[in-house]
Amino acid sequence: MSPFACIVRRDLLLAFRRRSDVFNTLVFFVIVVSLFPLGVGPEPNQLRAMAPGVIWVAALLAAMLALSRLFAADFADGTLEQMALAPEPLFLLVIGKVLSHWLVTGLPLVLMAPVLGLQFDMPLDALGVLVVSLALGTPVLSLIGAVGAALTLGVRGGGVLVALLVLPLYIPVLVFGAGAVVASGAGLSAQAHLLLLGAFLALSLVLSPWATATALRISLD
């Protein structure tokens, strides 16, 4: 088995053995989204208007909540050192880790989102765009978040620091992700927004693993 496949398999196996962590993220997402209709009242037009923003912000926070687990355990038990010393380039292993992290924290959000959208009485095509925008956007969140998680490794109070580092970088993803859904709800084409999200994904796929690997080496130093 190649080291890349080995990391993906290992992280999925670890997530499976620590299922509660995965459910925590998902339940957090569901609860945050469900709080809004309770807070602002059952006015359908108002709910429909705020749905894209609310779901996207909740997805953002849920993705960020899961970041602290990305490297912390590997750092504590010494497996991160072994990864840094593997004959494989570290950025490849980072891609593997981020991929499996997205599969267990990002993908469930994508799949859960349309169900939550129904709570807000979102039209069907807007739900479709919501899923596509999240499917393109959440991997970007994981990739950008990995840099923050790597930089704050072993720092006291790292959780808050990650939020401060990463949330500003999440803004473009939020703007175009929620924008796509709003556009489709208004009867416009969401294509431009989605293409930009795709561009963000391509860009972060190239830059973030490299930056993360560098940050990890600094944290191990």
Next chain:
Amino acid sequence: MLAAEHLECTRGDRTLFRGLSFSLPPARLLHLAGANGTGKTSLLRILCGLLSPTHGQVRWQDRPITAIREDYAAQLLYIGHANGVKDELTALENLEIGAALAGRRCTRDVALGALEELGVGRCAHLPARSLSQGQRRRVALARLALGAGDGPLLWILDEPFAALDQAAVAYLEGLIASHVTAGGMVVLTTHQPFAVASVTVVRVDLDFDMDAAR
């Protein structure tokens, strides 16, 4: 050949060692001695390339390790203070994944055999969280017993004898001796006296070097 050239390591505002040079030809064991806090672990991490020295460089086969990181990594096996053993995985999974990560082919039988040799064969299918400290150490050290041949040439071991019982220490000494006799190199730190038969030991004493530097 592994060579350290004029290494200096500063942690915070404290210089741990300065102007440290040595070389380790094949079929030798390097015993790194020194009191607590003299920088043994830092030096081992520098030799691995995990830590960059303030000055100087480490060379492997006459090339700086920073330039040949991946080739060097394929020749290196490092077991540090942390065992690199995952609580949620079984002993066998830990060993197999560790080997795959290091780019080594290892069949299940070989992995089971290595665990058996380290005396943790019975725990192979138990999650590592249920193992004792010594047993976890044995699981980590089982990577050394995966069989010679295409294995890494250079072993860097940080306190390999810590937490082990006498039988395991004796077994590990034998393993190290046979690796070195077969042309391998070992760098290790330990405070325990250890006996490796018919092996040339190079000793680097960080206490002494530090005194000389002052």
